[in-house]
Amino acid sequence: MKKTKTNNPYSRILVILSLIFFYVPIVYVCFFSFNSSRSLTHFTGLSLQWYEAMFTNRTIMEALWVTIYVAIIATLISTIVGTLTAIGLSRSRKIVREVVEQINNLPMMMPEIVIAISLMLFFIGLNIKLGMATLIISHIVFCIPYVLISVMPKLRQLDPNLAEAAMDLGATPFQALYKVIIPQIIPGIVSGALIAFTMSFDDFVISFFNTGEGINNISIYVYTMYKRINPSINALSALIVLFVSLVLIGMHVVPRIMERKTHKNEKKGKSSDEEMECLLP
Amino acid sequence: MKSFARLTIPYIIWITVLIVIPMLMIVLYAFTKDGTLLSFSFTLDNFLRFFQDAIFPSVLWRSLVIAVVTTIICLLIGYPVAYGIAKMKNHQQATIILLITFPMWINMLVRTYAWRGILSASGLSADMKVYIGMVYNFLPFMILQIHGSLSKMDNSLIQAAYDLGANKLETFKRVVLPLSIPGVLSGITLVFLPAVSSFFIPKLLGGGDFVLIGNLIENYFITTNDWNFGSAISLIMAIVVLVSMYLTKRADKNVGESEDA
Numbered sequence: 066m067k068k069t070k071t072n073n074p075y076s077r078i079l080v081i082l083s084l085i086f087f088y089v090p091i092v093y094v095c096f097f098s099f100n101s102s103r104s105l106t107h108f109t110g111l112s113l114q115w116y117e118a119m120f121t122n123r124t125i126m127e128a129l130w131v132t133i134y135v136a137i138i139a140t141l142i143s144t145i146v147g148t149l150t151a152i153g154l155s156r157s158r159k160i161v162r163e164v165v166e167q168i169n170n171l172p173m174m175m176p177e178i179v180i181a182i183s184l185m186l187f188f189i190g191l192n193i194k195l196g197m198a199t200l201i202i203s204h205i206v207f208c209i210p211y212v213l214i215s216v217m218p219k220l221r222q223l224d225p226n227l228a229e230a231a232m233d234l235g236a237t238p239f240q241a242l243y244k245v246i247i248p249q250i251i252p253g254i255v256s257g258a259l260i261a262f263t264m265s266f267d268d269f270v271i272s273f274f275n276t277g278e279g280i281n282n283i284s285i286y287v288y289t290m291y292k293r294i295n296p297s298i299n300a301l302s303a304l305i306v307l308f309v310s311l312v313l314i315g316m317h318v319v320p321r322i323m324e325r326k327t328h329k330n331e332k333k334g335k336s337s338d339e340e341m342e343c344l345l346p
Numbered sequence: 347m348k349s350f351a352r353l354t355i356p357y358i359i360w361i362t363v364l365i366v367i368p369m370l371m372i373v374l375y376a377f378t379k380d381g382t383l384l385s386f387s388f389t390l391d392n393f394l395r396f397f398q399d400a401i402f403p404s405v406l407w408r409s410l411v412i413a414v415v416t417t418i419i420c421l422l423i424g425y426p427v428a429y430g431i432a433k434m435k436n437h438q439q440a441t442i443i444l445l446i447t448f449p450m451w452i453n454m455l456v457r458t459y460a461w462r463g464i465l466s467a468s469g470l471s472a473d474m475k476v477y478i479g480m481v482y483n484f485l486p487f488m489i490l491q492i493h494g495s496l497s498k499m500d501n502s503l504i505q506a507a508y509d510l511g512a513n514k515l516e517t518f519k520r521v522v523l524p525l526s527i528p529g530v531l532s533g534i535t536l537v538f539l540p541a542v543s544s545f546f547i548p549k550l551l552g553g554g555d556f557v558l559i560g561n562l563i564e565n566y567f568i569t570t571n572d573w574n575f576g577s578a579i580s581l582i583m584a585i586v587v588l589v590s591m592y593l594t595k596r597a598d599k600n601v602g603e604s605e606d607a
Binding site for chain 1: 448
């Protein structure tokens with residue numbers, strides 16, 4: 066491993082500048098969430114009043130609850146249906162697989178607003194009252210495709226005879242699925258579920274058109290505030306930043322520490338850190 | 347195991363009912379005049395209305411221009427950034443990618459709202475604010491897609507180019523760039539698509555009278571309740587989007603072929 070100094074400083078500076086660009090608004094809202102005045106441009110002093118205002122604001126708390134509730138239910142259902150469908154598709158005839166994959170891609174290929182209004186027209190056309198149920202259904206509609214596209218590649222890597230082998234050895238189809246196939250594709254299922262959760266948690270466009278009176282998620286709430294300055298939103302944003310940081314730290318750092326610990330115990334003294342430097346010109 | 351194929355049946359029913367039929371309903375509404383589902387009559391009025399009034403095509407044009415410019419800016423910034431990341435050591439790459447994905451986990455509306463505060467005292471024009479909002483929201487997609495294709499690249503190909511006497515620029519032009527095109531293309535798709543139909547970025551950052559095609563659709567569905575005309579606008583937008591995606595893909599193929607010749 067030769068460590069050639071091919072990396073020019075400009076590309077590093079550019080990377081750092083883009084990171085700053087991405088973090089400016091995040092740092093900004095967190096900072097101004099502690100402001101003592103309503104101003105979004107002048108910091109007048111430290112205060113926790115916007116946090117207090119946020120926690121006592123029923124609309125915000127309900128929006129937060131709706132967002133989490135919908136995201137959890139949509140993720141659960143889409144992960145189960147998406148995984149089972151992916152397994153089914155891997156055993157289906159080619160024509161079925163291709164047609165399903167094409168239609169499955171539609172919600173990802175079409176502008177979101179088109180999917181949103183198509184569902185709204187559908188629900189209203191059937192006289193279904195827009196509300197929590199339609200909100201959850203519409204979220205499942207756009208979440209399943211993401212689960213499907215993250216599980217399918219894992220299934221393609223599997224030996225197609227795996228399930229047969231399990232069943233030859235006396236497993237029922239359900240056992241073959243549950244004990245043999247699913248454990249093999251768990252990484253795909255987990256990443257699919259994560260994408261589904263973020264997509265649902267973040268969604269605005271589809272939620273906006275498919276929710277009913279009084280049921281708002283965070284995005285819709287922020288959108289309705291577009292004319293006013295409401296510093297409680299800064300506090301809410303800071304709270305979301307904290308929540309996301311904790312989740313990501315939990316997801317990335319903890320497994321890495323665990324891995325490093327087991328690594329150290331396994332091969333003491335051996336340097337296992339194989340660092341490859343990329344050869345890009 | 348063929349019996350597993352049956353697991354697909356619920357989803358086939360699901361996509362038929364909740365993707366195919368709703369899409370057809372947009373088409374149905376776009377080609378009819380106000381009536382119920384059972385008594386509708388075919389008409390082209392909604393489309394004629396769109397193209398006869400100068401304002402609607404100009405809004406569509408403006409949305410396209412903003413989306414195209416946003417895509418170009420994202421490509422011009424995103425490629426060098428992705429390239430810079432791909433040249434770093436593996437563990438650094440993982441950290442930077444994590445740092446870029448982190449903001450994407452935070453609600454888009456919340457992040458866009460944050461820009462309102464920052465830009466409120468800046469005195470920038472509404473156009474500029476909207477561009478900043480768009481680039482901010484969609485640049486990560488571009489970087490991640492291009493980085494994905496650059497980091498998957500086989501280093502021995504680059505080594506081979508050097509061994510065969512290519513210099514840095516030639517290696518980049520003839521090996522790295524062509525191999526990164528799939529990432530560039532999916533990056534373009536992931537930026538252009540949401541940019542052309544976005545309606546909360548113009549509304550939050552551009553002010554109430556900054557109207558793009560997405561805002562138009564929103565108005566006709568939420569405020570005016572003219573679903574037939576709203577559907578026609580959506581259909582026109584969907585077609586324009588699909589055609590531009592198709593043209594992007596074809597342009598890429600043509601470039602590839604002329605390189606070979």
